[in-house]
Each structure stands twice: as C-alpha cells, then as structure tokens.
Amino acid sequence: MKTIKERTGAQALVESLEKAGTEVLFGYPGGAVIDIFDRLVDAKFKFVLGRHEQGSAHMADGYARASGKVGVCLVTSGPGATNVITGLGTAYLDGVPMVVITGQVPLSQIGTDAFQEADMSGICRAVTKHSFLVQSADEIPETVAQAFYIATHGKPGPVVIDIPKNCQQALTKAQYPERVNLRAYHPEFTATPAQISRFAKLLNEAKKPVIYAGGGTIAAFAAKELGELARKAQVPVATTLMGLGAFDQTDPLSLGMAGMHGAPCANYAIDEADLIVALGVRFSDRVTGKLSAYAQKAKIIHVDCDPAEVNKNVAVELGIVADVRDVLATVASRVKAGNHDAWLAKIAGWKKAHPISYTTLHKGVIMPQQVIEAIDKVSQGEAIVVTDVGQQQMWASQYVHHRHARRFLTSGGMGTMGFGIPAAIGAALARPDLKVVAVCGDGGAQMTFEEVVVAVLEKLPITFVIVNNGCLGMVRQWQELFYHKRYSQTILKREGLEYLPDFLKLAEAHGAKAYRVLDPAKLDGVMKKALESKETTLVEVIVDPEANVYPMIPGGKTVKEMIFK
Numbered sequence: 001m002k003t004i005k006e007r008t009g010a011q012a013l014v015e016s017l018e019k020a021g022t023e024v025l026f027g028y029p030g031g032a033v034i035d036i037f038d039r040l041v042d043a044k045f046k047f048v049l050g051r052h053e054q055g056s057a058h059m060a061d062g063y064a065r066a067s068g069k070v071g072v073c074l075v076t077s078g079p080g081a082t083n084v085i086t087g088l089g090t091a092y093l094d095g096v097p098m099v100v101i102t103g104q105v106p107l108s109q110i111g112t113d114a115f116q117e118a119d120m121s122g123i124c125r126a127v128t129k130h131s132f133l134v135q136s137a138d139e140i141p142e143t144v145a146q147a148f149y150i151a152t153h154g155k156p157g158p159v160v161i162d163i164p165k166n167c168q169q170a171l172t173k174a175q176y177p178e179r180v181n182l183r184a185y186h187p188e189f190t191a192t193p194a195q196i197s198r199f200a201k202l203l204n205e206a207k208k209p210v211i212y213a214g215g216g217t218i219a220a221f222a223a224k225e226l227g228e229l230a231r232k233a234q235v236p237v238a239t240t241l242m243g244l245g246a247f248d249q250t251d252p253l254s255l256g257m258a259g260m261h262g263a264p265c266a267n268y269a270i271d272e273a274d275l276i277v278a279l280g281v282r283f284s285d286r287v288t289g290k291l292s293a294y295a296q297k298a299k300i301i302h303v304d305c306d307p308a309e310v311n312k313n314v315a316v317e318l319g320i321v322a323d324v325r326d327v328l329a330t331v332a333s334r335v336k337a338g339n340h341d342a343w344l345a346k347i348a349g350w351k352k353a354h355p356i357s358y359t360t361l362h363k364g365v366i367m368p369q370q371v372i373e374a375i376d377k378v379s380q381g382e383a384i385v386v387t388d389v390g391q392q393q394m395w396a397s398q399y400v401h402h403r404h405a406r407r408f409l410t411s412g413g414m415g416t417m418g419f420g421i422p423a424a425i426g427a428a429l430a431r432p433d434l435k436v437v438a439v440c441g442d443g444g445a446q447m448t449f450e451e452v453v454v455a456v457l458e459k460l461p462i463t464f465v466i467v468n469n470g471c472l473g474m475v476r477q478w479q480e481l482f483y484h485k486r487y488s489q490t491i492l493k494r495e496g497l498e499y500l501p502d503f504l505k506l507a508e509a510h511g512a513k514a515y516r517v518l519d520p521a522k523l524d525g526v527m528k529k530a531l532e533s534k535e536t537t538l539v540e541v542i543v544d545p546e547a548n549v550y551p552m553i554p555g556g557k558t559v560k561e562m563i564f565k
Helices: 009-019 031-040 053-067 085-094 137-152 165-169 193-205 215-219 223-233 264-272 324-334 341-353 368-379 391-399 420-430 449-457 473-482 503-509 520-532
Strands: 024-027 046-049 071-075 098-104 130-133 158-164 209-213 237-239 254-257 275-279 299-304 318-321 384-387 436-441 463-468 513-517 537-542
Touching (some): 024 053, 031 165, 053 098, 053 420, 053 449, 085 098, 130 137, 137 158, 158 165, 193 275, 193 299, 209 264, 215 223, 254 391, 368 520, 384 391, 391 463, 420 436, 420 449, 503 537, 513 520
Parallel strands (some): 024 046, 071 098, 130 158, 209 275, 275 299, 384 436, 436 463, 513 537
C-alpha cells in the first residue's frame, strides 16, 4: 500500500500545477505567496518573472492563445491581485483559458482590513468564469483540478484561486484527483440529429450563403473542418477580428474580416446573404452595427458552445449549442457539393470595386499600412503577429494575410491597450518554433514597456514594432471625423521634443537592439534585418500622423453608411 506523504499546502499546489500540465508559470512574488515561491525552486515547470502583475497576466494570456493550453499566473495579495483584473477581463471577454492564483491574508484576518487584503471573490466576479477561496490546505489539489477543468470546458475563460497564507503553510496529505466531477457544472452539449439535418438542409438550399467564423472556431480547433466544409459547399467565409486565421485568407473563398473596419466585400456579402452560418461568434456591436438593420435578408444558423450567446443579440433560424468542430465534422457528410458561381461572381465584383487599400498622404513619409505590409512580406505570412489596441491593430487585421489559426493574437472584446508587448512574450514562450512580431502604437507601448526586459532576459527573438504617429491614433481619428477635429488629449508629440520618450534609448536600456525608420525606402530592409535577428529587437517606425483606418462603419450605423476615405 502506497504511503501518502504529508507536505505543505504550497508544495501541494506546485505538485498539482505539475499534474495539471503546467509548462510555464508567469507571475510576481510577494509576502502572501512567499511560501509558494519557496517551493517553485524545485518545480518541474518554468517560471517567468514579469515586471508588473498586469504584464504577467497578459503573458499567460498570450501563451494560452498561441498554444491552445491553459495560461497560468501567480501573484501576491492586495495590489498584486488587483493588478491582474485587467488581464482577467481581457481573457474573459475573448474566451481565453487561464488559471490565476492569488495570495490572500490568513483566514483569521479576512475581513479585518489586514495589510494587503483584497476581496478577490467580490472584485473578480464580473471578469472570471469562477473564483475559489481556499479554506484549507486539503482543498488545494482538488481546487486546482477543478479550476483547470472549468477554464477549458464549455466556453474557455479565466478562473481565480485565492489561497490564504495559512493554507499554504498548513500540512496536508490530499492528492490530485484522477478525475474531476463538478455536480453543478456540465457545459458539454451535443447537436441533435434533427439540428444537424436542419443545418444541412438550410445550407443545401441557400443561394447566397456566407459562413461567418469567430474566435470560438479557433478555440474549438475547428479550422480544418471549417475549410473542408466551405470548399465542399463552395461558401465564402468572413471572420470576426478574433476569428482571423480560422480560414486561409489566400483562398478565393475568403472575404476577410467583417465589421466596423472590415472588408467591404465581407460586409456587403453578409448584408445580401440569404443564409449566414455563424460559428463561435458573439454578434458584437463592432460587427453588427445597427442591430435592426443587420443581415435582414438572411436566415441565421448559430453554432456556439455557450447557450447564453444564442439568440442574445440577433434572432436565429437555428441555434445549436455544441462544440463547433463536432458540429462541422458531423454535418459535413450531409452537405452537398455546392455551386454558387453567380453569388461568388457578385462578391468578386465587390472585391474589385472596394479593395482594402490606402493612398500616400505626404511624399517621403511612411504610411502605417506600409509597416504592416513590410512585416507580412518579410515573414511570408508565417509569423505570429500580436497587436496592441488602436489603429495599428486594425491595420494589422487588414494588411496581414492571415493563413493559420493562433497566429494573430489581439485583445478583441476588452480592447486592452498595453496587451501587445507582454502577450508577445507569452506567445514566444508557447511557440519557440515561430517568429513572433508585436505591433504596437506609441501610446499602448508605453503602458507595458517594462516587460521588454523579460524578453531580453529570456533570450526571446521577438521583434517589437512601434508604429509611432505621435498620437493616440484611434481616438484622434474619431475626434477628427465626429468631434470637429477638437483633439483633446490625443496628441502625444510636442513641438521641439521630437522623440519623447526616445524608444531607441528605452529599448537599449532594457537590453534590446533597436532601429528607427523614417525613410520609406529603408523600411523593408530594416524590417528584414530585425525579423531575422536572433535577439530581442525593437523597430520604431515614424509614420504619417494623419493616416486613418478605412473603410469604417461608424458605431451604430449600417453597411450603407460605410466611409471609404
């Protein structure tokens, strides 16, 4: 009979993380987790020390998005715990599986306003799938197993485990469970035969069908099944921002991204379609615009693993709560080989009439779109592109040829500035076989620039690209178009202070190699040198500050009100 060894709760936690499959743990130490950090010295997984808890959370997020595995983060109590809230919200809205462990004051001190006490159960309620407050060391192994299960089953998302210090220090013989059985959580749903038959019938009868794929398609690892169905049925495919890469954009059936800054052909096709097959999408306001006018001619099939999403924003003809990949694999044999030549010809006309394009505004000044084109050209579409949030995010969505799932990482639902740099670090640790490029604006880069040193210390050959237009570009664009050019607190550049901050000096101070590009003729060469470097590299590109993101459907408007210039 096996003897069960007694050990501390902290040691039981580390062992449980190992058994849960943790390969990389991101985080930052503190007094309320010092017992856990003491046991990390002997852990079998890698620990990556961030420079801020928010950055550590985004690293875990980027790791999860790039790998499809759970991102794991460990921080202390109080401000350490509250600093991860933005990271939790970012992961929650985009359906990213994470387990975040926070330290807590001893159980006897909870509710006394003890030093660095924070009510994490209350604070994180709106930005997590679930949170645990551990009551004893004996609960730790099972709690870890349950947290990983909840994070990955149903719609993925973040889970918090709050562990009081006395529970970390207490002794336990509790073991990691062989299986998880949560009485009140059974998120697996399966499509019925009748639903599959109805799906196939609607698609076989449609004259103007469109597949509309979102981040749920990628989360379900369903890119292969999506491609096979689209090509068999000859159905064009549009994606959301989060769905970019779910379908190869070099395929003639690709419509690109739909929505506010999406491709006109994608928006026109959805507006004209008689059937929309929506896969793992939320029908967010950034895609639908004015809801009452959205896709009025179409019947909608909505497949999603989350029952809360079906019929939430748009009424659907057929709602299927199930795993996207399972549904596509099941329905494939019932779908007939399609012939939609007339429909595709009409779409081809829209593509020709309204391509994603730009015009140089000032001779000799780099357009920001050129920066993205240079990245895509040098990387040949094979790199993982991680973006911050703002104009450069939209240009990256438009001018990168997205061919593979989990190669375009961005904060969609939350729109979190500061996401790009740390998320790229997480992605590089998840996929050391791929080149990682972070595309940031000069505003967002300043929010989490301190994490660049982590890439240097970990010897990660990431290329950080700062598209520097001297302003908070997306808000400035809205002020230009809708607020009579009243540029309130969006212009960062000041006369006589050409480079403030000086990103080259900042990068070099963090140990990275750095380049600045002002000449359009030198852009491709510098980008090639940076992307081929084995070192952490930063490229600052000074771009035209007047460049805007087009096309654009103003918020709450319709496809017919799209702005092209």
